[in-house]
Amino acid sequence: MAQLITNASVLNEQGELERKSILIIDGKIEMIVDAQAGLSLLFESGTPVDERKVEKIDAHGKLVIPGLIDMHVHLREPGFEHKETIETGSRSAVKGGFTTIACMPNTRPVTDKPETVQLVLNKAAEAGLAKVLPYAAITKGELGRELTDFEALKAAGTIGFTDDGVGVQSAQMMKDAMYKAAALDMPVIAHCEDNTLVEGAPVAEGEFARRHGLKGIPNESEAIHVGRDILLAEATGVHYHVCHVSTEQSIRLIRQAKEIGINVTAEVCPHHLLLSEEDIPGLDANWKMNPPLRSARDVQACIEALQDGTIDIIVTDHAPHSEEEKAKGMQLAPFGIVGFETAFPLLYTRFVATGVWTLEFLVQRMTVDPARVFGLNTGRLEEGAPADLTMIDLESEQVVDPLTFESKGRNTPFTGWKLKGWPVKTWVDGRLVWSANVQ
Numbered sequence: 001m002a003q004l005i006t007n008a009s010v011l012n013e014q015g016e017l018e019r020k021s022i023l024i025i026d027g028k029i030e031m032i033v034d035a036q037a038g039l040s041l042l043f044e045s046g047t048p049v050d051e052r053k054v055e056k057i058d059a060h061g062k063l064v065i066p067g068l069i070d071m072h073v074h075l076r077e078p079g080f081e082h083k084e085t086i087e088t089g090s091r092s093a094v095k096g097g098f099t100t101i102a103c104m105p106n107t108r109p110v111t112d113k114p115e116t117v118q119l120v121l122n123k124a125a126e127a128g129l130a131k132v133l134p135y136a137a138i139t140k141g142e143l144g145r146e147l148t149d150f151e152a153l154k155a156a157g158t159i160g161f162t163d164d165g166v167g168v169q170s171a172q173m174m175k176d177a178m179y180k181a182a183a184l185d186m187p188v189i190a191h192c193e194d195n196t197l198v199e200g201a202p203v204a205e206g207e208f209a210r211r212h213g214l215k216g217i218p219n220e221s222e223a224i225h226v227g228r229d230i231l232l233a234e235a236t237g238v239h240y241h242v243c244h245v246s247t248e249q250s251i252r253l254i255r256q257a258k259e260i261g262i263n264v265t266a267e268v269c270p271h272h273l274l275l276s277e278e279d280i281p282g283l284d285a286n287w288k289m290n291p292p293l294r295s296a297r298d299v300q301a302c303i304e305a306l307q308d309g310t311i312d313i314i315v316t317d318h319a320p321h322s323e324e325e326k327a328k329g330m331q332l333a334p335f336g337i338v339g340f341e342t343a344f345p346l347l348y349t350r351f352v353a354t355g356v357w358t359l360e361f362l363v364q365r366m367t368v369d370p371a372r373v374f375g376l377n378t379g380r381l382e383e384g385a386p387a388d389l390t391m392i393d394l395e396s397e398q399v400v401d402p403l404t405f406e407s408k409g410r411n412t413p414f415t416g417w418k419l420k421g422w423p424v425k426t427w428v429d430g431r432l433v434w435s436a437n438v439q
Contacts, residue, residue: 001025001026001027001055001430001431002023002024002025002026002030002053002054002055003023003024003054003055003056003057003387003427003430003432004021004022004023004024004054004055004056004057005021005022005024005057005059005064005389005391006021006035006056006057006058006059007019007021007035007058007059007060007061008020008021008022008035008059008061008062008063008064008391009059009061009062009063009064010022010032010063010064010065010381011063011065011359011360011363011381015358015359015360017063017359018034019034019035019036019061020032020033020034020035020064021033021034021035022064022381022389023054024387024427024430025430026430027386027387027429027430027431028384028385028386028387028429028430029381029382029383029384029385029386029387030383031383032381032382032383057425057432059391062391062392062393062394062424063359063391063392063393063394064381064389064390064391064392065363065367065381065389065390065392066099066363066367066368066378066379066380066381066385066388066389066390067097067098067099067100067367067378067379067388067389067390067426067427067428068096068097068098068099068100068343068344068366068367068390068423069098069099069100069101069313069366069367069370069371069376069378069379070093070098070100070101070102070315070316070318070339070340070343070370071101071102071133071267071313071315071370071373071374072102072104072164072189072243072244072267072269072315072316072317072318073089073093073101073102073103073104073315073316073317073318073339073340074089074103074104074106074317074318074319074320074336075089075090075101075103075107075120075132076089076107076320077089077107077120077123078107078108078109078116078119079107079108079109080107080108082322082408083320083321083322083325083408083409084320084407084408084409085123085408086103086120086123086124086127086132087123087126087127087129088406088407088408089101089103089318089320089340089407090124090127090129090130090132091127091129091406091407091434092318092338092340092341092405092406092407093129093130093318093340094129094130094426094428094433094434095340095341095406095423095426095434096316096339096340096341096342096343096344096423097344097390097392097423097426098130098340098390098426099130099131099378099388099389099390099426099427099428100130100131100133100370100376100378100379100388101130101131101132101133101318102132102133102134102135102159102160102374103120103132103133103134103135104135104162104164104165105134105135105136105137105142105162105163105164106137106142106163106164106165106166110137110140110141110142111134111135111136111137111158112136112137112139112140112141112142112148112153113148113149113152113153114149114152114153114155114156115156117134117136117153117156117157117158118156118157120132120134121134121157128431128433129428129433129434130428130433131378131388131428133159133376134157134158134159135158135159135160135161135162135164135189136148136150136153136156136158136160136161136162137161137162137163138161138162138163138168138173138174138177138188139163139168139173139177142163142165142166144163144166144168144169144170144173145173147173147176147177147180148161150177150180150181150184150186151184154184154186159186159187159374160181160186160187160188160189160241160374161177161181161186161187161188161189162188162189162190162191162243163191164189164191164243165191166191166193166195167190167191167192167193167194167195167225168190169194169195171228171232174188174190174228174229174232175232175235175236178232178233178235178236178238178240179236179238181238181239182236182237182238182239186239187238187239187240187241187374188229188233188238188239188240188241189241189243190225190226190229190240190241190242190243191243191244192222192223192224192225192226192229192242192243192250193221193222193225193290193291194220194221194224194225197217197218197220197221197224198217198221200215201214201215201216201217202214202215202217202288202292202330202331202333202335203216203217203277203280203288203292203293203330204216204217204218204219204277204291204292204293204294204295205217205218205219206277206294206295207277207278208277208278208280209277212283212330214330214331217290217291217292219247219248219249219250219294219298220249222245222246222247222249222250222291223247223249223250223253226242226245226249226250226253226254227253229242230253230254230257230262230264233257233262233263233264234257234262237263238263239263239265240262240263240264240265241264241265241266241267241373242254242264242265242266242267243267243317244267244268244269244272244291244315244317245266245267245268245272245302245305245311246268246269246272246291246292246294246298246302247291247294247298247301248297248298248301250266251301251302251305251310251311254266254305254310254311255305255308255310258309258310265312265313265373266305266310266311266312266313267311267312267313267314267315268302268305268306268311268313268314268315269314269315269316269317269339270314270316270339270342270343270346270347271289271293271337271339271413272291272293272294272298272299272302273299273302273303273306273314273347273350273351274299274346274347274350275287275293275299275413276293276294276295276296276298276299277292277293277294277295278295278296279293279413280293283329283330284330284413285326285327285328285329285330285333285411286326286337286411286412286413286415287330287337287413288326288330288333288334288335288336289317289319289335289336289337290335290336292335306365307357307361312365312369312370312373313365313366313369313370313373314343314347314365314366315370316338316339316340316343317336317337317339318338318339318340318407318409319335319336319337319338319339319409319411320336320338320407320408320409320411321333321334321336321409321411322408322409323410323411326411336411337409337411337412337413338405338407338409338410338411338412339412340407341405341406341407342400342412342414342417342419343366344362344366344392344421344422344423345398345400345419345420345421345422346414346417346419347362347421348362348392348394348419348420348421349417349419349420349421352421353420353421367379367380368380386429386430387427387429387430388427388428388429389425389426389427390423390425390426390427391423391424391425391426392421392422392423392424393421393422393423393424394420394421395420396420396422397418397419397420398418398419398422399416399417399418399419400412400414400415400416400417400418400419401415402415422436423436424436
């Protein structure tokens, strides 16, 4: 199978846009040439393909980038298929321009055995959409009592170990996990939260909580675990990755750790770059997430940390729930919002279209950097690389409408936002897996 994408706007090494033609053969990028050079260059250079058998796709000047990578998602299957399935989640991902996604193990059963890892991989292969990379649990059942079989889980195809959804409360348990992971050259991915400080609290400690008589989640609940785990990572030599950073205290600790050479990396979600607790309009649980929306000062700290490299990558923490679950209100509803289908437009509109970031910076934090942090063979738009590609219309404006989501989840605080930068086509290994059918 051969495809030729013509008239594509591509970022060059200087971060400038150039018109290119991209030839894809057998799932890989065979050649990239200047669009004005003419198609004959492609077929006179010894490329092993008959021009008459090439499917031609005119990009009409739209942006083409490496497929987006999301290293923190919840696909809910097995066990919570009413919220999402691997198929619906993967379809939502490719609609949002994501070609590689890494799913968390807090399913039922928990992904703590090789057979559950294999189930996830099989379901992803059946869906045939995004590349799905499963994480496995650090502890059996994510109960924090006994370590899982790291060797068997690695052999089954997991890419790292995490008890995401809950923090590992025992420092000894986390240290033992880090030693085992380091011996296998595998990362530990940490949900940082001290349970003694957060039980029964649905929102951040701050003015919103006080106004509505709610218990608040303090910043230190996250930072205490970040600090503890950085010391353990220094002692064990493991690659330690901090999930969904949301506080200035955590950022300060991560920055210091990097300065002295500890192998720590970190991620941030779009909602923690865009929203603070001051933006929550009322007791609508579509604004309830974990970590919660923090102060405006924390938001600014997250933005600055992403910009200076303290935070390495952007993730969505895509966390679908049913409408019935979210209708239970701020106190009782589960934490989490969906993120696949709005992530790039939100960040492009808020930061790139306003001149705060360059387009190159945003693309790098969502493609090149996640691939680098986790050692993935993707995230590159170059000859010989897998043809995982996303085409984006930077000009067309659309309003966020949850009823149009491919995800089963409709739980978003961004309903009604008018955004630019919408993905319109997505390829995985050269297969067109989603198209908005636009010219």
